[in-house]
Amino acid sequence: MEPRNQRRGGLGWFGQAVSGVLLLILLGLHMIAHHFVVEGGLRTYQDVLNYIRQPLVATVELIFLVVVSFHAMLGLRAVLFDLGLNTVQEKWVTRGVTILGMVMVAYGIWLTITLVSQV
Amino acid sequence: MPPVDSTSESKAYPGQSGRLPRRQVWRWFAFAKRSLGTWGFVLNRVAGLGLVVYLMLHLVVLSLLTRGPDGYNAFVALAHNPIFLLLDVVLIAGIIGHGLNGLRVALIGSGILVRWQHQMLIVLGVLGVVLLAIAAFLVFRI
DSSP: OOOOHHHHHHHHHHHHHHHHHHHHHHHHHIIIIIIITSSTTOOHHHHHHHTSSOOOOOHHHHHHHHHHHHHHHHHHHHHHHHOOOOHHHHHHHHHHHHHHHHHHHHHHHHHHHHHHHHO | OOOOOOOOSSSSSTTOOOOOTOOGGGGGGGTTTTHHHHHHHHHHHHHHHHHHHHHHHHHHHHHGGOHHHHHHHHHHTTTTTTHHHHHHHHHHHHHHHHHHHHHHHHHHTTSSSGGHHHHHHHHHHHHHHHHHHHHHHHHHHO
């Protein structure tokens, strides 16, 4: 049986790869919808509100935020681990990136709700 | 994953080489005896770190939306500055480089197209340049 840290490492790599492939699709959609098909390259304030109020758009953007946060924090953790940390430091890094990722997602949900509910 | 140091293994991803000796990130940029695959690994990590920083900045900038039309539309006007547009192209280069190279790493790590990894690097490199040229054209046309 594989050691526990090796299974975790394998899971981390798998999660990074799967979220990365998902990001190629979600980020592509995000860039096209927000920048390349929009006159002027960026939506104005009112255009952003009109756009994000569509339930499908809000859902896809939130899924995008979850996936990109997960991928970014897992990648940051891998880079920090490979600097040669000890076990205690690794645990703190894992906790730190988990909290940071959760804060990013919570902030995104709050921002989306705030914008959708604006008059 | 291509090795940075062929004798070491990533601690985050056991079985994958690339772990650096303690606090020696500068070794990513050591020029001697580096293969094309290793440069791909270094590019992926540097671009990834840059994209994490950009993600944070992007989320902070979006908070301007909570301040109403004046605050956000002023930023939109500023973002049409040619320097901002150039930075957009740099950002897109980072996204394309990280995305396509990450795809290559994921395929090789899954045992797919391992024998063709150098050819894949060249094909994805060419695809990346083409995509970047199209994106840069769209950015400056807008």
